[in-house]
Amino acid sequence: MTTLDLTGDVVELTRTICDIPSVSGDEKALADAVETALRSRPHLEVLRDGDAVVARTSFGRGTRVVIAGHLDTVPIADNLPVVVDGDIMRGRGTVDMKAGVAVALHLAATLTSPRYDLTFVFYDHEEVAARLNGLGRLVRNHPEWLAGDFAILGEPSDGTVEGGCQGTIRVKITVPGVAAHAARSWRGSNAIHSAGAVLDVLRAYQPRQPVVDGLQYHEGLNAVKIEGGIAGNVIPDLCTVYVNHRFAPDRDVAAAEAHLREVFAGFELEVVDAAPGARPGLDRPAAKEFVELVGRPPQAKLGWTDVSRFATLGIPAVNFGPGDPLLAHTDNEFVPIPEIRQALRVLESWLS
Amino acid sequence: MTTLDLTGDVVELTRTICDIPSVSGDEKALADAVETALRSRPHLEVLRDGDAVVARTSFGRGTRVVIAGHLDTVPIADNLPVVVDGDIMRGRGTVDMKAGVAVALHLAATLTSPRYDLTFVFYDHEEVAARLNGLGRLVRNHPEWLAGDFAILGEPSDGTVEGGCQGTIRVKITVPGVAAHAARSWRGSNAIHSAGAVLDVLRAYQPRQPVVDGLQYHEGLNAVKIEGGIAGNVIPDLCTVYVNHRFAPDRDVAAAEAHLREVFAGFELEVVDAAPGARPGLDRPAAKEFVELVGRPPQAKLGWTDVSRFATLGIPAVNFGPGDPLLAHTDNEFVPIPEIRQALRVLESWLS
Numbered sequence: 272m273t274t275l276d277l278t279g280d281v282v283e284l285t286r287t288i289c290d291i292p293s294v295s296g297d298e299k300a301l302a303d304a305v306e307t308a309l310r311s312r313p314h315l316e317v318l319r320d321g322d323a324v325v326a327r328t329s330f331g332r333g334t335r336v337v338i339a340g341h342l343d344t345v346p347i348a349d350n351l352p353v354v355v356d357g358d359i360m361r362g363r364g365t366v367d368m369k370a371g372v373a374v375a376l377h378l379a380a381t382l383t384s385p386r387y388d389l390t391f392v393f394y395d396h397e398e399v400a401a402r403l404n405g406l407g408r409l410v411r412n413h414p415e416w417l418a419g420d421f422a423i424l425g426e427p428s429d430g431t432v433e434g435g436c437q438g439t440i441r442v443k444i445t446v447p448g449v450a451a452h453a454a455r456s457w458r459g460s461n462a463i464h465s466a467g468a469v470l471d472v473l474r475a476y477q478p479r480q481p482v483v484d485g486l487q488y489h490e491g492l493n494a495v496k497i498e499g500g501i502a503g504n505v506i507p508d509l510c511t512v513y514v515n516h517r518f519a520p521d522r523d524v525a526a527a528e529a530h531l532r533e534v535f536a537g538f539e540l541e542v543v544d545a546a547p548g549a550r551p552g553l554d555r556p557a558a559k560e561f562v563e564l565v566g567r568p569p570q571a572k573l574g575w576t577d578v579s580r581f582a583t584l585g586i587p588a589v590n591f592g593p594g595d596p597l598l599a600h601t602d603n604e605f606v607p608i609p610e611i612r613q614a615l616r617v618l619e620s621w622l623s
Numbered sequence: 624m625t626t627l628d629l630t631g632d633v634v635e636l637t638r639t640i641c642d643i644p645s646v647s648g649d650e651k652a653l654a655d656a657v658e659t660a661l662r663s664r665p666h667l668e669v670l671r672d673g674d675a676v677v678a679r680t681s682f683g684r685g686t687r688v689v690i691a692g693h694l695d696t697v698p699i700a701d702n703l704p705v706v707v708d709g710d711i712m713r714g715r716g717t718v719d720m721k722a723g724v725a726v727a728l729h730l731a732a733t734l735t736s737p738r739y740d741l742t743f744v745f746y747d748h749e750e751v752a753a754r755l756n757g758l759g760r761l762v763r764n765h766p767e768w769l770a771g772d773f774a775i776l777g778e779p780s781d782g783t784v785e786g787g788c789q790g791t792i793r794v795k796i797t798v799p800g801v802a803a804h805a806a807r808s809w810r811g812s813n814a815i816h817s818a819g820a821v822l823d824v825l826r827a828y829q830p831r832q833p834v835v836d837g838l839q840y841h842e843g844l845n846a847v848k849i850e851g852g853i854a855g856n857v858i859p860d861l862c863t864v865y866v867n868h869r870f871a872p873d874r875d876v877a878a879a880e881a882h883l884r885e886v887f888a889g890f891e892l893e894v895v896d897a898a899p900g901a902r903p904g905l906d907r908p909a910a911k912e913f914v915e916l917v918g919r920p921p922q923a924k925l926g927w928t929d930v931s932r933f934a935t936l937g938i939p940a941v942n943f944g945p946g947d948p949l950l951a952h953t954d955n956e957f958v959p960i961p962e963i964r965q966a967l968r969v970l971e972s973w974l975s
Contacts, residue, residue, distance in 0.1 A: 453869060455841075464822060464826050467822030470819030473815075495857065496815075499846070500849060500865065504867065
């Protein structure tokens with residue numbers, strides 16, 4: 272087993288943990304190394320569930336900050352071991368998200384007297400089906416391990432704070448008709464034509480752009496699938512439109528569903544799936560200080576991310592980590608080394 | 624081989640040819656019997672192509688009438704041999720369309736000095752894929768065998784004259800978009816939403832109901848299929864709408880296509896398939912007399928039928944035959960015996 276030096280140089284630590292392959296489902300070697308290294312730090316209590324490792328302080332501070340990151344990567348594309356080229360570290364996992372994990376490991380090991388109590392969460396299976404997600408499993412099995420007032424996910428965010436996330440709900444709208452032979456179409460009722468009224472609603476819809484906890488979100492309402500038709504000579508008796516609504520975190524899933532039922536009043540509507548958004552929580556005192564230290568205006572996170580899993584526990588959460596998120600999953604994945612050091616500097620200043 | 628008595632009772636002849644099974648692809652036995660029986664009549668020239676048999680007079684009359692019927696049936700459903708029950712003859716092929724074929728065979732054999740020159744056409748493969756259709760094969764291989772001024776197809780029409788048929792054209796309308804992640808939908812352009820404009824056209828369309836050669840047709844313009852969508856979280860970059868236009872026989876396929884290109888101006892439109900309609904030709908003198916003898920108002924044929932194959936040769940054509948067309952292909956298929964005799968009586972009066 273590779274021994275991790277958590278207190279040394281964070282860039283070397285990034286390289287070391289990148290070079291322990293940990294494609295989703297194969298995180299054990301890295302999780303073992305992380306657990307062992309953390310257990311050697313007496314100020315930390317270390318817990319484990321599968322290949323998720325949790326380490327936390329218990330200094331009796333009035334506020335607890337949670338710092339989380341996933342250990343797994345997408346499959347290796349002949350891009351390990353990592354290569355350092357000037358200010359760039361290149362290879363699988365560098366940006367998504369072992370640089371963020373290395374920063375968190377270094378903080379866990381070195382902040383022996385932090386300003387707030389701290390909980391560090393390193394988890395498995397982020398890059399695969401949602402039902403396998405290690406953070407989701409901790410939410411189900413041990414929600415008390417994740418308790419806190421504010422959470423930071425170390426996903427790459429170009430060094431800015433990306434706050435919260437929007438929720439998503441998918442509904443299936445079923446438009447009926449009456450089948451008939453196309454030669455006598457007036458004896459039937461064309462379901463595809465009737466679905467035009469659903470598209471009318473979508474075309475006329477004005478999405479909200481609400482400000483939530485200081486960040487501006489941007490909603491959306493879109494057909495993502497349409498299907499109808501039986502045969503080339505038959506008036507269709509059914510047309511189905513699948514609609515995806517992305518909603519700002521000032522609404523929960525129930526409110527989003529109610530909104531859709533109002534917008535599509537008169538249509539048969541069925542919820543296919545939904546995931547709540549997450550408030551950024553940047554109005555909390557601890558979060559405000561953090562954002563000031565980052566020194567750049569925070570951005571609303573529009574896509575759905577694992578911060579929403581904290582939101583289900585009532586914990587506001589943000590993304591903050593080194594590197595460009597658009598490089599995640601690319602074969603050319605890399606992280607700028609100065610951004611690793613800068614992320615560590617900001618978090619150290621805030622938490623010391 | 625069953626010997627056919629063409630000059631005897633037309634009802635017995637109907638029974639005899641029903642009891643020679645002739646499901647599509649298996650018409651040879653019946654075609655052989657028909658050919659042999661017709662060859663015994665000295666006033667007829669008999670021709671054969673595959674399992675299609677053509678018999679014609681050559682008296683030098685100024686007008687030629689074509690009488691056609693198909694020899695094949697849909698598969699037998701334990702409904703042969705036929706059963707006569709009072710005024711009803713029941714079993715596979717009775718209504719679709721061996722009663723009509725029996726009437727034609729009887730006329731061919733007995734009208735030894737007809738008022739017009741006559742051509743009788745008995746063909747195969749009507750109940751299966753259009754490319755196999757025996758009448759279509761004759762149009763391709765021997766159009767001169769089908770020459771005439773007016774044609775009657777003996778398909779069941781409840782004893783009324785159903786004139787001509789409407790044409791059909793199917794087009795594929797491709798609506799483009801720009802893909803984007805559904806979390807940032809405004810960066811894309813939703814092709815399904817844009818397809819709403821196609822449905823607008825369809826919903827607003829007022830179909831013509833023109834009178835052609837004295838019969839009122841009823842056009843139609845309908846989406847018969849719609850599909851679009853890539854994944855539940857992607858703004859679709861493509862939506863496809865298949866539209867079927869049924870058009871009255873005062874327009875040919877080219878005019879119908881031009882009409883659609885005008886109606887859907889600005890959209891990318893591709894013709895998938897098309898078949899011309901057929902004018903009823905009831906304004907021709909011979910046809911007028913025939914309609915008067917039938918004694919019931921003729922009806923426009925809205926669905927596409929084999930009369931259109933005559934139209935491609937410039938020959939107006941109508942459906943006229945005993946029995947209810949709605950019984951065709953049902954396991955309960957039957958023909959009222961008085962309608963067989965009545966059809967024969969009308970045609971004999973007209974052609975003698």
